[in-house]
Amino acid sequence: MLNRLELDPTRSPRAAFGAELRRAREERGWTQDEAAVRLGYSGTHISAVETGRKPPTPRFARRVDEVFGTGTKFRDMLWDIRRTSLLRGFPEYLEHEARAVELRLFELGVIYGSLQTTEYAVALATGAVRRGSITQAQADERLAVLAQRQARITAQPAPLVHTVLDESCIRRVVGGPTVMAKQLDHLLAFADLPNTVFQVAPYDIGEARSLSLPVSLLTMPDRSVAAYAESALRGQFERETDTVLPLLTAYHQLQAEALSQAASVALVCKVRRELR
The missing domain is CATH 3.30.870.10 (Endonuclease Chain A)
Structure with missing residues (x-):
């Protein structure tokens, strides 16, 4: 695939989220645009999250879990990114x-x-x-x-x-x-x-x-x-x-x-x- 950016999930929690999103998407055989239609976002947005240029939001992580059928996996990964004083959930x-x-x-x-x-x-x-x-x-x-x-x-x-x-x-x-x-x-x-x-x-x-x-x-x-x-x-x-x-x-x-x-x-x- 041309211009495919290799992702390093060990670089940061945000990079790990993006790499896992790409893995889960490709496992289902979806392009970024196809995943975007299912998730209600643009293909550009999906690309930006996968490559770590844009941080995922709670709404986005929840939607990914719903569409991908991954339980709370992406919401839990989002917690690792945010790491605030607020309790998980x-x-x-x-x-x-x-x-x-x-x-x-x-x-x-x-x-x-x-x-x-x-x-x-x-x-x-x-x-x-x-x-x-x-x-x-x-x-x-x-x-x-x-x-x-x-x-x-x-x-x-x-x-x-x-x-x-x-x-x-x-x-x-x-x-x-x-x-x-x-x-x-x-x-x-x-x-x-x-x-x-x-x-x-x-x-x-x-x-x-x-x-x-x-x-x-x-x-x-x-x-x-x-x-x-x-x-x-x-x-x-x-x-x-x-x-x-x-x-x-x-x-x-x-x-x-x-x-x-x-x-x-x-x-x-x-x-x-x-x-x-």
Whole structure:
């Protein structure tokens, strides 16, 4: 083949992605233009990704996995390229969160990211840097991403946002009393927005709490529902009905056990008064 550029997959993660894309494409007997039609991109774009001139995006990697039937192979390779402070699976979640018309959120231990004040978020990031779990550059990345997500809450048209926070979120003081007081005030303002539902899952519901890990559920414009859950090591984004529906059921059960919005606001006010 004329002008065929030989690829060295050991040069970088991006080169490895491009070489594997070419191998998988040629294994199926597709030209770049034929693969482009199936993937919904141009042949020039496919060529640029294969040769490393253009970095793959989460959307591109997901589409390759779907069309090539490779599971999560290319999405996993994309993670090696990006290597950010964000958990694996989270960048894909962010793409969908930005387009969702309804969000259902549950958090443990700390205030959910999109509901954090800048001071609260900085305190968390600074603590992570001090422990050595992330670098300052990664902390800055987290804060930049967070600012974009926070703007989505009040964007127009704004999504409907259901939020259930475990009582531990409002009890744990982050950044000292002054920062925490401002954070609780921010929650009260959030609860007063016309597009939000705010609840606290109190300690005394005990084993009736139906979720044991933070979960985000997104309703997309086509009314499909996606889910994101994470552990300390990785995040998992899911769109398969068999996986998402049990989480959606558990979320509704949690809302039924949680305090009403009025009682939740009263509890936040009580905790706010107790800060010293």
